[in-house]
Amino acid sequence: MVFLAGGHPDTSIFGEETLREMASAVVGDGAAALQYGSTDGTGVMRETVAEVMTAEGTPVGAEHVAVTSGAQQGLDLAGRAFLEEGDLVLIESPTYHGALQAFSSYGPRVMTAPVDRRGLDVEAVREILSHERRAGYRAKFIYVVPTFQNPTGATMALERRRELLEIAREHDALILEDNPYGLLRYEGDAVPTLAALEMRERGGPERVVYLGSFSKVFAPGVRLGWIHAHPEILGAMRAARKGADLGPSVLSQTVTAAYFASGEWKTYLGRLGRRYRKRRDAVLGALGEFMPEGVSWTSPSGGFFVWVTLPQGIDAAGMLPEATERGVAYVPGADFYPGGWGGTEGRNALRLSFSFAEPRLARRGVEILAGLVREKMGDNETGPPACGCGSDVCSCAPGYSCTEAVVGVVAC
Amino acid sequence: MVFLAGGHPDTSIFGEETLREMASAVVGDGAAALQYGSTDGTGVMRETVAEVMTAEGTPVGAEHVAVTSGAQQGLDLAGRAFLEEGDLVLIESPTYHGALQAFSSYGPRVMTAPVDRRGLDVEAVREILSHERRAGYRAKFIYVVPTFQNPTGATMALERRRELLEIAREHDALILEDNPYGLLRYEGDAVPTLAALEMRERGGPERVVYLGSFSKVFAPGVRLGWIHAHPEILGAMRAARKGADLGPSVLSQTVTAAYFASGEWKTYLGRLGRRYRKRRDAVLGALGEFMPEGVSWTSPSGGFFVWVTLPQGIDAAGMLPEATERGVAYVPGADFYPGGWGGTEGRNALRLSFSFAEPRLARRGVEILAGLVREKMGDNETGPPACGCGSDVCSCAPGYSCTEAVVGVVAC
Structure with a gap:
């Protein structure tokens, strides 16, 4: 896992x-x-x-x-x-x-x-x-x-x-x-x-x-x-x-x-930072490499978390059992809103924590997840795709313009 | 202390x-x-x-x-x-x-x-x-x-x-x-x-x-x-x-x-029990030796605590600053009632914990406390004295009979 x-x-x-x-x-x-x-x-x-x-x-x-x-x-x-x-x-x-x-x-x-x-x-x-x-x-x-x-x-x-x-x-x-x-x-x-x-x-x-x-x-x-x-x-x-x-x-x-x-803690914190940075880079790199267009994510300068926004209509909580079955665990976005899994906010988002998994494993995890997202996108007749966002700039598929305001609801 | x-x-x-x-x-x-x-x-x-x-x-x-x-x-x-x-x-x-x-x-x-x-x-x-x-x-x-x-x-x-x-x-x-x-x-x-x-x-x-x-x-x-x-x-x-x-x-x-x-804990508990037993005996012995008539106390078969009832009219909370100044600390009885120090219940009672002080010290502590109680009794025109209670039997000064019902309010 x-x-x-x-x-x-x-x-x-x-x-x-x-x-x-x-x-x-x-x-x-x-x-x-x-x-x-x-x-x-x-x-x-x-x-x-x-x-x-x-x-x-x-x-x-x-x-x-x-x-x-x-x-x-x-x-x-x-x-x-x-x-x-x-x-x-x-x-x-x-x-x-x-x-x-x-x-x-x-x-x-x-x-x-x-x-x-x-x-x-x-x-x-x-x-x-x-x-x-x-x-x-x-x-x-x-x-x-x-x-x-x-x-x-x-x-x-x-x-x-x-x-x-x-x-x-x-x-x-x-x-x-x-x-x-x-x-x-x-x-x-x-x-x-x-x-x-x-x-x-x-x-x-x-x-x-x-x-x-x-x-x-x-x-x-x-x-x-x-x-x-x-x-x-x-x-x-x-x-x-x-x-x-x-x-x-x-x-x-x-x-x-x-x-x-x-x-010793200052040296330790330095080591920890270098280790987490590599893991973050592995996750961000894998997201760029494997995720289909229409998926966006944040690029944090520290901490533990990347927030991934999937195209609207894909339910991250609903997708979780399949994801864990295939060997990757994440937290569905709805967890981070007052409405929880029953609410509508954050349904098409998920949180990845890069603190715990080694780079090679993390990369493999994101690859599995990306495969699953591709399948769901195929299954799914959704509305407009989400923005493709780099760390600062967001852009949309031709014919769409980007509504960037809130990390959780970036869409075209 | x-x-x-x-x-x-x-x-x-x-x-x-x-x-x-x-x-x-x-x-x-x-x-x-x-x-x-x-x-x-x-x-x-x-x-x-x-x-x-x-x-x-x-x-x-x-x-x-x-x-x-x-x-x-x-x-x-x-x-x-x-x-x-x-x-x-x-x-x-x-x-x-x-x-x-x-x-x-x-x-x-x-x-x-x-x-x-x-x-x-x-x-x-x-x-x-x-x-x-x-x-x-x-x-x-x-x-x-x-x-x-x-x-x-x-x-x-x-x-x-x-x-x-x-x-x-x-x-x-x-x-x-x-x-x-x-x-x-x-x-x-x-x-x-x-x-x-x-x-x-x-x-x-x-x-x-x-x-x-x-x-x-x-x-x-x-x-x-x-x-x-x-x-x-x-x-x-x-x-x-x-x-x-x-x-x-x-x-x-x-x-x-x-x-x-x-x-190891069973052996440890045995050692602990023997140690606490000695301390309890030191406190009970000193209470019997030093406390004036009119003071009663409980004789527990285990645990940490002896409950001491002073003659009515003596305020254990009020007496505490003097007691600590002379080098002995206890908890006033009022602490153990919903009314607390502001209430009337437990005013003339106090709790002694025998778990922490070595026998010789505990004995000295009770002696100091008894001296203070004697002084307060001298100061104090009280009602009937409290019962003098052994571990099972309570008795009163001549002319009084004992109202034994509740540990906190044993009186003659």
């Missing part, structure tokens, strides 16, 4: 020597590593978080940090702390389905704004929020994965980030910045995080709630993430956490903090 | 050799230990849970088990899955304050039934539920720590357990059996768990939702607990968990499962 589905990092890159060093932290710090810890995380772990954020150009203090049981818990705590039934939340379309799941427990009214090649369409955000304000409603928060977005791989442009901060201030909304992939850039210059931009402008965290994760830059098995926010927001989330758990695994924190203290 | 406050196990007993063996599991199983795992826990971990429950006389199958991020998450998931605002929940009085916190997030109506030396007063439970039924209400669940209860140390008698199962069936309520201490018995015969009794009677889990924990029998730092329940209940809790997290630390599970697989 060529696994192009889940956002699994490659953890095989840790050598036995590294694992031995990590494990020795448990021996050295045994009684403490096995004991209860603080709900907000150990002091050493919060310092580690500050170091990692600083490395991405977001210098922060450990006092603004709380460690969570994975970034997923951060999403849940945001919902728990800020959402009442019927509250307005604005999300990207498409977006990370785990966020949809986390928020939906709290019964909010979810509105969506499209993502295009330059990230969240902030003009659409402004329009939606202004319209809602006239109707007497205010969004509690805007949820965004601005860098190497899940699922499109798109990165939000700097001027859009600035504008989003302004819009959030105008409308008194929080911004939930979910940034698990920011340190995994394979080319080009880093774009500052929303948290960094706000801190530069305002001198400290204000309305950006930053969610970080150790799953992609280190290891998902430790189930560690974090929240960076203004003390009042952190306090509200701490109150919401009360009774939910007694904090993240201290054993995980001990091992993780020891690994980062060794300094 | 003599720490008689939190329910901290002694994790110093693990030798370096044992720690080294545990850590080697990470090296041996590296890539998998660092990768994402199933939300319900790894297969090996669920088998480990089945082995541990079987060792306490509750033979179960791994298919009825889900691993949680500590038993605390199990409590939260029970609230999340079963409680709507205003739903009725019946709890012990006093009870574990973490459970109060977990349930209170979901806004239930909480009713309490007293705990005495033989555990939860099931006749009181029957009366409350019948009364509620006449008013048109049904309890969603009854929350109980039947063995070495937190905070009283009381163990529910076998016939009461049988009766509670019957009452729950009659009233169509679930029973949440929270059992972190069951394997830590220092004398006497084990009483079957509610889960075991139900399975014997009905052939499988039905309405008992069993919450287990690795915090007391192994290590709180791994943050691992579990739920054992009927597949439908497990399914409802799994649905409630969706979006809340992506499962417990795989690293923690790898280390824990490897430790239990070595078989």
Whole structure:
């Protein structure tokens, strides 16, 4: 099976020597590593978080940090702390389905704004929020994965980030910045995080709630993430956490903090980046080589994901059983919209994750998938074909013109 | 500081050799230990849970088990899955304050039934539920720590357990059996768990939702607990968990499962039991030696806790700053009642945890505490003194008779 589905990092890159060093932290710090810890995380772990954020150009203090049981818990705590039934939340379309799941427990009214090649369409955000304000409603928060977005791989442009901060201030909304992939850039210059931009402008965290994760830059098995926010927001989330758990695994924190203290992580991240870059190139190359005309895809500069748009009328969810039978797994596009598999959005799209499969295998996976798509296109009397898009320019078959606006619905 | 406050196990007993063996599991199983795992826990971990429950006389199958991020998450998931605002929940009085916190997030109506030396007063439970039924209400669940209860140390008698199962069936309520201490018995015969009794009677889990924990029998730092329940209940809790997290630390599970697989845990539990027994005896001995007449306490056969009742009028929460200043920490009794420190219940009670402090230190701590209580009694024009209770018999000062009914309010 060529696994192009889940956002699994490659953890095989840790050598036995590294694992031995990590494990020795448990021996050295045994009684403490096995004991209860603080709900907000150990002091050493919060310092580690500050170091990692600083490395991405977001210098922060450990006092603004709380460690969570994975970034997923951060999403849940945001919902728990800020959402009442019927509250307005604005999300990207498409977006990370785990966020949809986390928020939906709290019964909010979810509105969506499209993502295009330059990230969240902030003009659409402004329009939606202004319209809602006239109707007497205010969004509690805007949820965004601005860098190497899940699922499109798109990165939000700097001027859009600035504008989003302004819009959030105008409308008194929080911004939930979910940034698990920011340190995994394979080319080009880093774009500052929303948290960094706000801190530069305002001198400290204000309305950006930053969610970080150790799953992609280190290891998902430790189930560690974090929240960076203004003390009042952190306090509200701490109150919401009360009774939910007694904090993240201290054993995980001990091992993780020891690994980062060794300094080895920067070298590791470099190796990881080179490896993922090759895998991305293999997937993009294979898409160009094997996919029929009428199929388009994104070209991310980092992260894990490529978003593939098939000609309209092809149902990616419906095609999945056949694909897995032939040995390739992906996630259907509908997963990343509030309507899910029952909805209409994203039906002809799918997400490929290039983080886990080796280049040769990934290439073979895309080839299999392309064969299947060709068959479906033959079966299928569809409407206009989708655009053929390179990394910047989109073009259509003769006689069509291109409606490029949203990554998920590129069509001629 | 003599720490008689939190329910901290002694994790110093693990030798370096044992720690080294545990850590080697990470090296041996590296890539998998660092990768994402199933939300319900790894297969090996669920088998480990089945082995541990079987060792306490509750033979179960791994298919009825889900691993949680500590038993605390199990409590939260029970609230999340079963409680709507205003739903009725019946709890012990006093009870574990973490459970109060977990349930209170979901806004239930909480009713309490007293705990005495033989555990939860099931006749009181029957009366409350019948009364509620006449008013048109049904309890969603009854929350109980039947063995070495937190905070009283009381163990529910076998016939009461049988009766509670019957009452729950009659009233169509679930029973949440929270059992972190069951394997830590220092004398006497084990009483079957509610889960075991139900399975014997009905052939499988039905309405008992069993919450287990690795915090007391192994290590709180791994943050691992579990739920054992009927597949439908497990399914409802799994649905409630969706979006809340992506499962417990795989690293923690790898280390824990490897430790239990070595078989060493039974020997370890024996050593732990002998150690805790000595500490319990030191605390009980010191209470008898130093406490003035009018103070009573429980004599648990296992677990971590002794519940001390001071003469009425003495405020254990108010006394705490002075106690810590003199070098001894405990938890005020009011913490274990729904009203908390603002309420009236448990004001003259406190919980001593004997798990963490060495005998000599624990003895010194109780001596300090007794001195403080003597001073307060001198300050204080109180009503009738509390009973002086041995492990089975209570007696009063001349001229008084004893109202023994409830552990928290023993008085003359």
